[in-house]
Amino acid sequence: MSNPSFISFSGVSKSYDGANYVVDDLNLDVRKGEFLSLLGPSGSGKTTTLMMLAGFESPTQGEIRLDGRRLDDKPPHQRDIGMVFQNYALFPHLTIAENVAFPLSVRHVSRADQKARVKRALEMIELPHLANRRPAQLSGGQQQRVALARALVFEPSVVLMDEPLGALDKRLRETMQYEIMRLHRELSLTIVYVTHDQAEALTMSDRVAVFSDGRIQQAATPTELYENASNAFVANFVGENNGLRGRVMTVQHNWATLALSDGSIIRGRCEQGLSEGDEAMLALRPERAHIPSAEGTQADAQSNVVRARVQELVYCGDHHRVHLTLGSRDSLVAKVPNTHRHALPSAADTIEVAWRHDDCKILAASVPRSAPVVPTPASPSPSIISAAAAGAN
Numbered sequence: 001m002s003n004p005s006f007i008s009f010s011g012v013s014k015s016y017d018g019a020n021y022v023v024d025d026l027n028l029d030v031r032k033g034e035f036l037s038l039l040g041p042s043g044s045g046k047t048t049t050l051m052m053l054a055g056f057e058s059p060t061q062g063e064i065r066l067d068g069r070r071l072d073d074k075p076p077h078q079r080d081i082g083m084v085f086q087n088y089a090l091f092p093h094l095t096i097a098e099n100v101a102f103p104l105s106v107r108h109v110s111r112a113d114q115k116a117r118v119k120r121a122l123e124m125i126e127l128p129h130l131a132n133r134r135p136a137q138l139s140g141g142q143q144q145r146v147a148l149a150r151a152l153v154f155e156p157s158v159v160l161m162d163e164p165l166g167a168l169d170k171r172l173r174e175t176m177q178y179e180i181m182r183l184h185r186e187l188s189l190t191i192v193y194v195t196h197d198q199a200e201a202l203t204m205s206d207r208v209a210v211f212s213d214g215r216i217q218q219a220a221t222p223t224e225l226y227e228n229a230s231n232a233f234v235a236n237f238v239g240e241n242n243g244l245r246g247r248v249m250t251v252q253h254n255w256a257t258l259a260l261s262d263g264s265i266i267r268g269r270c271e272q273g274l275s276e277g278d279e280a281m282l283a284l285r286p287e288r289a290h291i292p293s294a295e296g297t298q299a300d301a302q303s304n305v306v307r308a309r310v311q312e313l314v315y316c317g318d319h320h321r322v323h324l325t326l327g328s329r330d331s332l333v334a335k336v337p338n339t340h341r342h343a344l345p346s347a348a349d350t351i352e353v354a355w356r357h358d359d360c361k362i363l364a365a366s367v368p369r370s371a372p373v374v375p376t377p378a379s380p381s382p383s384i385i386s387a388a389a390a391g392a393n
Helices: 046-054 096-105 111-124 140-152 170-187 198-204 222-227 232-237 382-390
Strands: 007-015 021-030 035-039 061-066 081-085 158-162 191-195 207-212 215-220 242-252 255-260 265-270 279-284 303-315 319-326 330-337 350-356 360-364
Touching (some): 007 046, 021 046, 035 198, 046 158, 096 111, 096 140, 111 140, 170 198, 207 222, 215 222, 215 232, 232 242, 232 360, 242 265, 242 330, 255 279, 303 330
Parallel strands (some): 158 191, 265 360
Antiparallel strands (some): 007 021, 007 061, 242 255, 242 279, 255 265, 279 360, 303 350, 319 330
16 A cells, blocks of 8 residues: 655645745645646646755755655755756756666766666657757657656656646647656656646546645545636636626535626535625536536526526537626636537527536635745756756756
8 A cells, every 4th residue: 555645745834935834834735646736827826836845945944855855954965855847957968868868877877777768768768769869859749858857767656746747738738738747657756746737637636736836735536626626716726617606595414505796596516614695605616517408407496597688609510618697797618519419599689598406606805815925045056956856966
């Protein structure tokens, strides 16, 4: 059975000016072999958290442990951690094989063993035929594969990735996502991955920690985050959300009713701690909102039904996006799959929109305060990154 706390952050905080905290009282465990993504907007603390784990930043408070051993008092080269950066950080004057061999050479691995390991690493990323080229002769995706191979060649305990696919185009980005997922699965890697891309985090991760204002708002599986957001920030940041505002009318166990601005009363699952009279937000995914007239169906007894005015229809290939308004201010988007042969509504039509009670959640309307403005640490130079990620002595 795997250790549930292979990596552990305990009460970790980081301040650059002594007043504002970019990471505030972080408590987080990562299991051995887990793919954990740190997701959040710029300034939320996710990259600083990764840098503290790598050793490029030191915690102001708290401690970090790897497999039970204190890490926060060790320099980067003593942490047995591989790292992949967005800018690749490859040595331009070395061949691909020499770049991949670098972590082994600084560890004084024999030349014969280096050659064998580099060969395996390049085969793993399917680039053995490019061993003698220089980085400038490779595409961005190929360079990122080489950076990944270099991070894995010395078999580190953990691999850290700081937005490694941010510079790639959409098609190549998706290809590399599956490549990283394959390597994670086949090598049983422990990966901590920083991204601001929600789709990337949901696609690749075993678990996602959503950051805002230096704190984790929710850490859960992708399914749990998307289907059962713990607060309004997570619901709005992860995926697309119809955040309809209203006032709580009744609360009973894990269910509540909400009065919307147009007078509609809807029912849904609710966040703990809500009380009658509270201002709240209805979290509803667009694909869960149905237009019965467009689908040739009728809303059942377990559905909320509201009347809305069609503002615009947008053709998106596999679905239509129907933009609607409720009353004078609230907007709503519904996705109609492009499998139905029934007539879509027209702009200015007033129609019924329905969704099941258990397909929505009522959350407190408040969201975390804005993240403090703090200095952004400069990225280490490529040579420092390469040496530290390599585990140089």
